[in-house]
Amino acid sequence: MPQEGFDQYRRAYARQIARLAEIRDGRIEQAFATVPRETFLPPPPWTVISMGVATQTSEIADIYANVLVAIDRERGINNGEPALHAAWMDTVGPQAGETVIHVGAGTGYYTAILALLVQPNGHVEAFEYEADLAAQAQRNLGAYASVTVHAASAFGRVLPKADVVYVNAGVLAPDAEWLRALEPGGRLIFPWQPHKGWGPTLLVTRRGGGFSVQSLMRVGFISCSGTTERISVSRLPTEADLEAVRSVWIRSDRSPDSSAVAVYDDVWFSSEKPGD
Structure with a gap:
């Protein structure tokens, strides 16, 4: 197929994703229209997954839709749902010149889109x-000079300062x-899955009085590899608690109090807003 044909598929796909995600930032649509998804996937035939149904295809048009595409079905690793990522990116709003930490980059497709959103500089x-x-x-990101790939876990290590921490694995x-890495006004978005499986997306923002939390859409992500066995919990949240969270604290900065709805080794969640 001529390159023009691929470009047309991407433009139509980007318009669809922008509509489904109801994005406000037109740069996100442009980024989805620019990055070739097939570059970040295994060779065809591809396994596309929509509404829980998996279908094999070698048609390029089929991967330019709001579908998961399998990277490794045995391990449950997919190239995630584009509209979900577009909505997350619109929420955290990466801006030109900012630094993003991408946790769980997979084969790099959404990393490439994030890289475009923080250009230039x-x-x-x-x-x-x-x-x-x-x-x-x-290999896939070789042409993206602004991206550094680390073959390592982003858990339990000092990270560079960042404006956005974007986590693509359930924790x-x-x-x-991750909290310490955030610059003032920095944003962390991640899937909180305290009971395994599905859970709320949490948006954390570093403010003057602490880390505020906003609960967003419910999602289901594969668990972050090599982490859960190192986390213990003294209080698990109920479903009602999940909706009550308004802040998160580092335990070495502030000990859990009567507002705590979930307490872990190093962090805890509170029903109070920062500064309350």
């Missing part, structure tokens, strides 16, 4: 725990280093 630090995926991401609790 921005940078993305991409972490991928699975060594084979990190190697693929390194029982955020790592305290």
Whole structure:
């Protein structure tokens, strides 16, 4: 197929994703229209997954839709739903010149889109725990000079300062280093899955009085590799608690009090807003 045909598919796809995600930032549509999704996928035939139904296809048009595409079905690793990522990106609002930490970069597709959103002069630090995926991401992102790929976990390590921490793996609790990495006004978005499986997306913003939390859409992500066994919990949240969360604290900065709705080794969630 001539390059013009691929470009047409991407433009139509980007318009569809922008509409489904109801995005406000037109740069996101442009980024989805620019990055070739097929570059970040295994060779065809591809397995596309929509509404839980998997279908094999070699048609390029089929991957330019709001579908998951399998990266490794045995491990449950997919190139995630585009409209969900577009909505997340619109929420955290990466801006030109900012630094993004991408946790769970996979083979790099959404890393590439984030990289476009922080240009010019921005940078993305991409972490991928699975060594084979990190190697693929390194190859796939070779043309993106503003991206650094780390074949390592982003848990339990000091991270560079960042304006956005974008987490693509379900966690029982955020790592305290993700919070410490945030610049003033910095945003962290991640899938909170305290009971495994589905859970709310949390948007954390670093403010003068602490880290505010906003609960967004419910999502289901594969668990962050190599982390859950290192996290213990002294109080698990109920479903009602999930909706009550208004802030998150690093325990070395502030001990849990009567407002606590979930308490972990290094962080805890509160029903009070920062400064209350």
